[in-house]
Amino acid sequence: MAGRLAKPTGRYAGRSAEERQAERRQRFLDAGLQLFGDSPGYRATTVAALSEAAGLSTRQFYEEFRTLEDVLAALHLQVNDWAEAASLAALAGADGLPIAERAAATFRAYAANVTGDPRRIRITFVEIIGVSARLEEQRLARRSRWVDLICAEAAAAAERGEAAPRDYRIAAAAFIGSVNGLLHDWRAGWVDATLDQVVDELVQVLLGIVRPADTA
Structure with missing residues (x-):
């Protein structure tokens, strides 16, 4: 055509x-x-x-x-937009709370949105993989937006003395990779755990990133 x-x-x-x-x-x-x-x-x-x-x-x-790839690309962006809106709303609602509570509330809102409909999980973490160089570029671009969000929140927490002052980009990228990999594997049936257990584990990983370096 x-x-x-x-x-x-x-x-x-x-x-x-x-x-x-x-x-x-x-x-x-x-x-x-x-x-x-x-x-x-x-x-x-x-x-x-x-x-x-x-x-x-x-x-x-x-x-x-x-093409059908255009539909998949639009769906991938739509699902990410829904999850981003839910995350930002939770972040705004947690304004003034300690960083641990803010981070947990924000990620749980993201997880609830993207996993609330199993079709969204499959679009975001399964169907988008390996389709084309164009969609891979789009997928990585959206990952970068999530990394930027985590880095911005960590930097703000560092200014308030709630997190260690350092460059969080590598840690944030590692966390997003963990989210993508674990939710992909859970959706594929390779992880013997409930969704709540998966989310709880990812929250702990996130909190480990943003806690001050001297926190036990």
């Missing part, structure tokens, strides 16, 4: 072309979340199957996306 087909213009049934387009796009994303995040998975899904699940035509698919 050389390019997207022309988009409709004008109003229909009281809605603008932009509103109808946004609705169609979301229907494709909802269908992608179901098919990629559950069964049959991204690699076994076709444009025809996705369009049928969305209740739309393949022609309408190509009005919104070029």
Whole structure:
């Protein structure tokens, strides 16, 4: 497909072309979340199957996306945006609390959001892996945003005397790698633990990073 087909213009049934387009796009994303995040998975899904699940035509698919990879890319960003919004809301709600409580509340909000729907776990930690260089770049870029968030909070805690003053970037990257790896393995059935146990362990790893160096 050389390019997207022309988009409709004008109003229909009281809605603008932009509103109808946004609705169609979301229907494709909802269908992608179901098919990629559950069964049959991204690699076994076709444009025809996705369009049928969305209740739309393949022609309408190509009005919104070029390839199925575009749908997966959009879903990966959407799931991360949801988790980031939940984390930032928890962080704001924990304002003024000690760093240990702030860190735990923020990560638990992230974990609750991304694991509350098993399809989100699969999109974020399974289906996105190894698809293409483009999606790998996107995945690493989103990881970098999480690293930046941890570093910013650790730096603020250090200024308040709650954490050791040091460069936290390597430790933050190691923590994010642990989150990705452990949740991937848990979702794949390779970790014999409950989700609560996995989250509790990751919270302890995070707290080990941000505690002052002389804390026992």
